[in-house]
Amino acid sequence: MNLPMMIEDVRKREKYVAVVLTNKSFHDKCFIYLSGIRLLRKYFFKNGISYVLMKKFNIKKFEEFIYDENCYGLYIIGHGCRHGLKIDKNEMLYYCSFKDAPKKDFVVQLHCNHGGGESLADIIALNKDKSYVSDNYRYPWSNWIYFHRLLKSTK
Numbered sequence: 447m448n449l450p451m452m453i454e455d456v457r458k459r460e461k462y463v464a465v466v467l468t469n470k471s472f473h474d475k476c477f478i479y480l481s482g483i484r485l486l487r488k489y490f491f492k493n494g495i496s497y498v499l500m501k502k503f504n505i506k507k508f509e510e511f512i513y514d515e516n517c518y519g520l521y522i523i524g525h526g527c528r529h530g531l532k533i534d535k536n537e538m539l540y541y542c543s544f545k546d547a548p549k550k551d552f553v554v555q556l557h558c559n560h561g562g563g564e565s566l567a568d569i570i571a572l573n574k575d576k577s578y579v580s581d582n583y584r585y586p587w588s589n590w591i592y593f594h595r596l597l598k599s600t601k
Contacts, residue, residue, distance in 0.1 A: 460496055460516065461496065461516050461517075461518050462495075462496040462497055462498055462516060462517060462518070463490070463495055463496070463497045463498075463517070463518065463519040463520070463521065464497070464498050464500065464511040464517050464519070464520050464521070465483075465486065465497055465498070465499045465500065465520075465521045465523070466500045466503065466508055466511065466520065466521065466522045466523065466524070467483070467499070467500055467501060467502075467503060467523050467524060468503045468522075468523070468524025468525060468526075468531060468532065468533065468557070469501070469502065469503060469524065470502075470503055470533070470534050471534070471535075474524055474525065476586075477523075477524065477525070477586055478523050478524060480586035480587075480590070481523055481556065481586045481589035481590055481593070482586075482589060482590035482592075482593040482594065483523065483593075485590070485593035485594055485596070485597050486521065486593045486596070486597075487499075488597055489593065489596050489597045489600065492597070492600055493600055498511075498517075503524070503533070505533065505539060508531075508539070512544050512547045512570070513547055513548065514548075515548050517550065518550055518551045518552075519550055519551050519552045519553070519554075519576075520550060520552070520553045520554065520566070521554045521556065522553070522554065522555050522556060522557060522566070523556045523557065523589065524557050525557050525558060526538075526555070526557040526558055526559070527558060527559065527560055527561040527563075528559040528560065528561050528562060528563050528564075528565050528579065528581075529541050529542065529561065529562065529563025529564055529565065530563070531557065532557075541563075541564060541565060541566040541569055542563070542564060542569070544566065544569055544570060545569055547569075547570050548570070549570050549571070549572045550570050550571055550572065551571070551572055551573050551576060552567070552571050552572075552573050552576035552577045552578075553565070553566045553567035553570060553571040553577050553579075554567075554577060554578045554579075555567060555578065555579045555580075556578070556584060556588075556589045556592065557584055558580075558582070558583045558584050559579050559580045559581060559582065559584070560581075560582055560583055565579040567579045578592070
C-alpha cells in the first residue's frame with residue numbers, strides 16, 4: 447500500500463502536493479485551522495497522495511515548491527488577493543513573479559481572491575478544471591466545505 451508521506455524527504459524521492467499555510471499570526475492560524483485542514487490530510491491519506499505540509503510560512507520554501515518539478519500541485523491557505531499572497535501585515539508576494547516557473551498540474555488558492563490580476567493558477571496551472579480560485583473573499587467555512595466535498599468525491 448502506498449501511504450502518503452508528509453516528511454521533508456518526500457521531495458527528493460517522488461511527486462508530491464505542497465500545502466502552504468500562511469500562518470504567521472494568531473489570526474492566520476485561526477483562519478487556517480478552522481478551514482478544515484484535517485479533512486484535506488484525510489483526503490490525501492485516503493487516496494495515497496504524498497504531500498508536504500508547510501506548517502510555518504517561509505518565502506524561500508514557497509519558492510522552492512514553485513520551482514520544484516516534483517511538486518505537481520499546490521494548495522495555498524491563508525490570506526491574499528487574486529494576484530498575491532499576504533505574507534505579513536505589510537508584505538505581499540505577487541504571483542506574477544512566477545511566470546517563468548515550471549507548470550503545475552493544479553493550483554488551489556483558498557485565500558481571498560478579490561481584486562484583479564492573474565492568479566497563480568492562471569499563471570502556472572495546466573489543468574484549470576482541477577484548479578480552484580474563487581472570485582471574492584474566502585471564509586474558513588468556505589474552505590471547510592471545499593475540503594469536505596473533495597473528501598466525499600472519492601470512494
